[in-house]
Amino acid sequence: MAKNIKTRADDYAQWYLDVIKAAQLADHSPVRGCMVIRPDGFAVWEAIQRDLDHRFKETGHVNAYFPLLIPQSFLTREAQHVEGFAMECAVVTHSKLEKKEDGSLGPAGELEEPLIIRPTSETMIGSMYSDWIQSYRDLPVLINQWANVMRWEMRTRMFLRTAEFLWQEGHTAHETFDEAEEETRRMLDVYASFAEESLAVPVLQGRKTEREKFPGADVTYTIEGLMQDGKALQCGTSHNLGQNFAKAFNIEYLGRDQKKHHCWTTSWGVSTRLIGALIMAHSDDDGLVLPPRVAPTVAVIVPICRKDEEKAKVRDFIERALTAILGPEEVAAARHRVVAHGLESYFFDHVTHQKILVDWRDTRPGDKHFHWEQRGVPFRLEVGPRDVDAESLVVKRRLDREKETVALDDLSRDWLQGRLDDFQSRLLERARRFRDENTRTATSYDEMKKILANEGGFVRAYFEPGEAAEERIQAETKASVRCIPFDQPAASGKCILSGNDTPTQVLFAQAY
C-alpha cells in the first residue's frame, strides 16, 4: 500500500483524488472548477473517443461542429430547458480588453446580447436544423459533435463533475416518433455495449423518472454503473425530445402527405465522467487499475540489474523480447524517437498508439514497482540476469498481482494481445460480480433504508415514481431513483412508500 494514496476504507473520496494524482491523470487548474487533463488521462479519453466514434459511424452517424457560444435568447425558447441551465452558465458580455483610466486592463466592447458558453447544444443545433431540413427527403439527420461544454456547478470533483468538461452530443431528427424512439434506444444500447466491452463497467439500463429526466426531454434513458463505495454513477443518457425542440426552433418538414410537420428529435451524450467511472469501478488501494483496451501503456519492461556488465546482457535480452512482440522494424524505429529521461517507448499499436515502455531510470526496483502499479499499467515484465540465463522473464499482472514465468520463445504479439484480452474479461467479470452482489431487493421502505445505511449498492423495489415521494426518500436516505429498469416483473407489488399496488419496480441508490 503506497503512502501517497489513502485506502478506500479510510477515505473513499480522498482515495479517488489520490489515485488520479499518483497516476497523473489530471490536475487542478488556476480556474475554479476547471481541471487539466494530463497526457495519461487524456490518452484514456482518446481511446474512449476512438471506440465510441467508430460505433457511431458504423450506425450511420456523422460528426459536425457547432459554435461554442449561444445567444442568451436561444436558451429561453424551451421552458424546461432554461430552468435547467440558466443558473450555472458562463456568460460572455464583452468582446475585448482595454486599458482603463488607472492603467489596468478591463472588459470593453460590450455585446448587444450576452452569449453563453454552451452547456449543451440542443438550441443552437435546433436553430440550424430548422434551416437545413425542408422535406422528409432530408431526414433522418444523424449528427454527433465532440465538444467542450460548461456548467458552473458549485461542488466539483475531478472527471465526475467539473465546470468545463469534454463530451459528445448526438443530435438527430426524424420523420416519426417511432424512428426517434428507436434511435434513442439504439444509442443507449451503443453506450451499454461500449461501457461493458471497453471500460469493463457493467451497467444497468432503464428510463429516468420525470424528476430525473433531461430538461426539455419527453423521455430520458440512462445507463448506471456501480462504484466500489456502493454509490451509483450515471454513465450516459439518451433523450427522446419528442417535438419539444422542433416546436421551439421551428424544425419542420414537408411530409409525404404534402403537409408541414414538426420533426421528432433526440439527443444523447457521454462525457469525460466515464474516466471517473472506470477509476472508481476498478482501481484499488495501490492506485489505478485500467482496462487494457483504454490503457495508454499496455506493458512496462523493468530491467533488474546492479552491475554495468549485467546491464548489457539484460538490455540485449529485452531487445530480443521486444523484437519477438513487436517485430524488428518497430524496435529499430523507436530508436529515433524523442523520449523522456530514462524511458524507452515502443508502440504496440500504431493506430491506437498504445505503448510498451522500458524503464531504465536510475531508481530502485521497489520504486519502479510502486510507480507502475499506481499508473495502472496492465502488465509488468521483469528481467534480471538470472532470467536472461533461463531465457525467460517474469510477468506480473496489475489486476491481481498474479505472477508467471514466460519463456522468451513464447513471446509474440498474439501472446501479449491474448494476455490483455484475458485481463479485460477478468476485470469485467470482477466488476459484474461486485455489481450483482450489491444489487438487492427491498420489499419495504425500512428494509431499503437498512440496506442503504449498511451495504449501499442498488436497491430494487416496487415504487410509484412521483416528485414528492422521490424528494422525501432522497431527503431521508440520500438515495434517488437511478432508473426504471427495462426488465420489469410480470406481477405487480406494493409501492414501498405508499403501499399502493404498482406494476413498476425501480432501482434506488445513492449516487454521484
Added chain:
Amino acid sequence: MAKNIKTRADDYAQWYLDVIKAAQLADHSPVRGCMVIRPDGFAVWEAIQRDLDHRFKETGHVNAYFPLLIPQSFLTREAQHVEGFAMECAVVTHSKLEKKEDGSLGPAGELEEPLIIRPTSETMIGSMYSDWIQSYRDLPVLINQWANVMRWEMRTRMFLRTAEFLWQEGHTAHETFDEAEEETRRMLDVYASFAEESLAVPVLQGRKTEREKFPGADVTYTIEGLMQDGKALQCGTSHNLGQNFAKAFNIEYLGRDQKKHHCWTTSWGVSTRLIGALIMAHSDDDGLVLPPRVAPTVAVIVPICRKDEEKAKVRDFIERALTAILGPEEVAAARHRVVAHGLESYFFDHVTHQKILVDWRDTRPGDKHFHWEQRGVPFRLEVGPRDVDAESLVVKRRLDREKETVALDDLSRDWLQGRLDDFQSRLLERARRFRDENTRTATSYDEMKKILANEGGFVRAYFEPGEAAEERIQAETKASVRCIPFDQPAASGKCILSGNDTPTQVLFAQAY
C-alpha cells in the same frame, strides 16, 4: 459551369463562398463571425486531425487538455502577448443568468476576475508547466492539444478567419535552446510534409520577419501556400519562444549542474484554415475538388436507367461491382445501416470511414452529375443497361473529367486505391506547377509592383526586413513579406527598397 457558383474569374471571393455552400462544407451561424462546420466539411477536418495526430505521436508527442477559460491576469504577464490578443477576445464576466425586475433574463453572479476564452494557450499551459517541471529529468515535455479557440476579428471569412476556430496547439519545453530550435523546425517539417502529402498543397518554408512573428516568440517559422487567385495563405506556424514564457510563468528546472534554469519552450499550430487552403488551391468553377486522402466520399456510383426492368439489372450489376471492390461482408453489412433518402452508403475504409455512395435518388442523371461535381467526390462510376451488357462501367475523374471504361473484372480494392493515389499525385503536381509558374523574381521595387499588379503570386527579392520598410510596401502594394525562405542565395544583392547590399532574399505576396 453550375449556376449557383460564380466563376473564379468573375468574383473569386464569392466563388469561394459558393463552393463551400454548394458542397455543404459549412454554414453561417446565428453568432457573428462563428461558423457551423457541416458533416462533409467536418469529415475533412477529421481526416486532417487523424493524419496530423499520427505524425505528432510518431515523433514522440502526447495529447492533453487545458481549460478553455484563462484568467485575465495571465494574458498580461508576457508584454508582447497581451498586445497581440487583448483587442479581440471574448470576455466571460458572469456565472449565471437570472430574472431581472422586468422579468427578462440577464447576466448575474459577477466574477471577481474576468476570464477570457483562450485565443491560444501559452499562458495557461505555461502556468501548468511551472508546476510539472522540476528537474531536467522531467524534460522534454512534448504536449499537443486539439481545441477550439476564439479571436474576435472584425472581418471574417469561412474557414480562413472566423471568431471561433478549431486547431491544434503543440507546446513543448526543453533543457537547451538547441533542442527547442530543433523541435520548432521538426514540427514545421511535419506540417510541410503533411500539407504536400495529404492536402496536395505545396508550401514554401521560411522564417517570419520581426513584424510578422507571433506575439511573444523569438522566432516564428511558417509554411505558405499559394491560392489560385495569386494570393498567399499562411498554412501553419511553429514558434521558438525562447525563454520568454518560461520567464513570465516561472518554468524552471534544476539542471545537471544543480542550478536552476529557465526552460526553452516552443509552440506550433495549424487550424481549420487548412480546409480553406485546400478549397482555394484545388477547386474549380464547377465546385469543390478534394484530395482523395481527405475526401469523405471517395467514389459515387450513379445508376443510369429509365425503366423499372432496367433498374433490377443495373442494381444487380452495381452489387457485383461493390462486392469486387469492398468484399461481400461490407456489402451485406451496409444493408443494415440507417441511410439518407435514396442514397446507399458503404465504407471503403472502416478506420477513416471514407465512403462509397450509390445514388438511387429520383432525379435526372444531369442533376446528379452537377451534385457530385460540386461536392468534389473524386470518382463517379456510371452504370447503364448497356454497360451491364458489356460487363463494364464508365469511370469519370473529378480532377480533369477524364473518362475511362473499366471492365467489371478489373475492379478491386487495389484498383480503386490505385486510382485514388494517382488522383492525389496529379493534384499535387498541378498545384506545384501553378505555384512554380507563379513564383517570380524581382530585381527592383518597380518590377515587383508590376508583377503584383498584373500576375500576383510570390515575388522573390533581395530585401532588408524592417518595420517601416515592410509597412510602406504593404501600404503601396498590399503585399507583405510571407517569409525569409530557408534556401538563401550564395551571393548578396541589392535590397529592392533601400538599394543597400544584403545577403537576404524574402518572398513577398498579397495574402489572406
